[in-house]
Amino acid sequence: MKPNQMLGSQAGPFDTLPHSCSARSVASKPKGAVRNTRAATRWTALFPIACALIGLATGFAMQGLGRPDAAGLVWSAGVVPVLAILLWQIVASLRRGDVGLDIVAALSMSAALLIEETLAAAVVGLMYASGQALEAYAAGRATREMNALLDRVPRSAVRHSNGTLETIPIAQIAVGDRLLVHLGDVLPVDGTVVGTALLDEAPLTGESLPVTRRDGEAAMSGSTNVGAAFDLVAREPAARSTYAGIVRLVEEATKSQAPMTRLADRYALGFMVATIGLSALAWWISGDPVRAVAVLVVATPCPLILAVPVAIVSGISRAAKIGVLVKGGAALEMLGRIRTLVVDKTGTLTHGTAAVSQIVVGQGWSQSEVLRLAASLDQVSQHAVAQAIVAAAAEQGLALALPTETREVPGDGVEGRVAGHLVRVGGKAFVSGGLQERDRVLLRAAVPAGALTVALSVDGAFAGLVLMRDALRSDVSGTLARLRELGVTRVVLATGDRRDVAVAISAGLALDEIAADLVPEDKIALVHREKARAPVMMVGDGVNDAPALVAADLGVAMGARGAAASAEAADIILLRDSLDGIGDAMAIGQRSRKIALQSVFAGIGLSAFGMVAAALGYLPPVQGALVQELIDVAAILNALRALRPG
Structure with a gap:
């Protein structure tokens, strides 16, 4: 049996080993x-x-x-x-x-x-x-380190209520409540920062230096406010917060x-x-x-x-x-026996978010103008890609215009008027519908494999392409090399993306196999196939990775930004948004x-x-x-x- 029952357990934190040389190795106290x-x-x-x-x-x-x-x-x-x-x-x-x-x-x-x-x-x-x-x-x-996590559990919070402040038990915190976090307070729930917060996340992630979370950014429960007081809008009840899950994990560990x-x-x-x-x-x-x-x-x-x-x-x-939560002795011991690594791509090898990597322009257009027009129109869309384009324009300090007469076709693109011009931004098929054949040829021009392509047309003419990539994490290559030094002999990339995308994004990595176009059932089959050869560790972050994490000899979840389902299914959770914790854990x-x-x-x-x-x-x-x-x-x-x- 793998110790996969982290969340939902109500057992109390263990305190110490029993004070006798008995066959029981660890005791748990209410x-x-x-x-x-x-x-x-x-x-x-x-x-x-x-x-x-x-x-x-x-x-x-x-x-x-x-x-x-x-x-x-x-x-x-x-x-x-x-x-x-x-x-x-x-x-x-x-x-x-x-x-x-x-x-x-x-x-x-x-x-x-x-x-x-x-x-x-x-x-x-x-x-x-x-x-x-x-x-x-x-x-x-x-x-000591795990009991330190338990000792920091907050018991109460200060909530804004009708123009006044009231102290309440954390069990009474509801989603949307606005809380006041004083200097030295431990954040009782996961929330969104109002203003600017300076947080010590070391007990959760092992990061030694305080981090700054700005207005609208997420903050994890269990972090300590080491700066000025700020407001936090609750995104989860206390019982479902990151820190509550960690405490339950420690109690079961x-x-x-x-x-x-x-x-x-x-x-x-x-x-x-x-x-x-x-x-x-x-x-x-x-x-x-x-x-x-x-x-x-x-x-x-x-x-x-x-x-x-x-x-x-x-x-x-x-x-x-160091920010690696291990769910029990069996998982820790299995770390020393792993010989095969099966790793997901999106959110694991990569950051999981697309970013503008290149802009290809049509005749008479500049890169900044193509990005400005695309971002201006994409302001009306909530699509993740559209928001990434808007963010890229903001980073360059481009002045965006307010679009009018907009129409969005979900999954395809957006059209509307920007500064009097008819603009279309979206997939190639969506944009090419209003182009002449000459511009369609330009639009079909080869782009780097593996890139997500966003096309732009202005007044029925091709204007440019915005190429986006989900970039590899900077520590991927070093982590894989270290795992090989620690005894991993086989590394398999398992992804639901197209094969050309997977090959392009993993170019230069020391992989033994790339398995693409996989659905969750395929990932499970892949894990079982590899388990027949040697003990397997599966690393993932999404809901679709959870079944494969359970199937593996050892499941590792990217807990800092990953899905709750993968954290529930995993034997090990990486609280740092970094892969190097895997090598540390194996060592x-x-x-x-x-x-x-x-x-x-x-x-x-x-x-x-x-x-x-x-x-x-x-x-x-x-x-x-x-x-x-x-x-x-x-x-x-x-x-x-x-x-x-x-």
């Missing part, structure tokens, strides 16, 4: 209980340490005073609270259906007390309690265990059985119960069952920091997996060596406890390296 959970976490981490440390220190003091019997009693008393808390955690895990591997720690403390190895029991108790605190620290570090984590769970159970078996064998062969206790003490399955989830969650948190996924395996193999290898030494009598219980803690610390700290850039 939203209302987060603060109480954190307080309980601190108590359960610090209280056992205090008991064990006081007991150990007091016992040494008693022994120094020549009271060994009293020292043993004090050491035992210091262990009892730690053991009681441990047993409570084990029972709680068993009730959830988890076989807690803290059973080994409980057995080692209990056995040490039974054979009156009280110092060893006290050392194990202190080491175990400090290990819990280390787990809490590791979990907090691993989830660690619920699904990665395949590697589930594999570690199975191995961890086997490790526990092997530990108990080796302990019993050492006792049976040597006849010395101390050796059995020593084996239990030095056994440390934590590198196996804790290092994997810490590394995975650290990788997810690292990705969130993080590969590194996290590598670090997890390093921690597992090194930690379990050292533990196995120590257990054998203990079984042979070379490692007494007290020294075994110290070795066990050193192995745990090394494994966890190594797993936390996934938080840092590679």
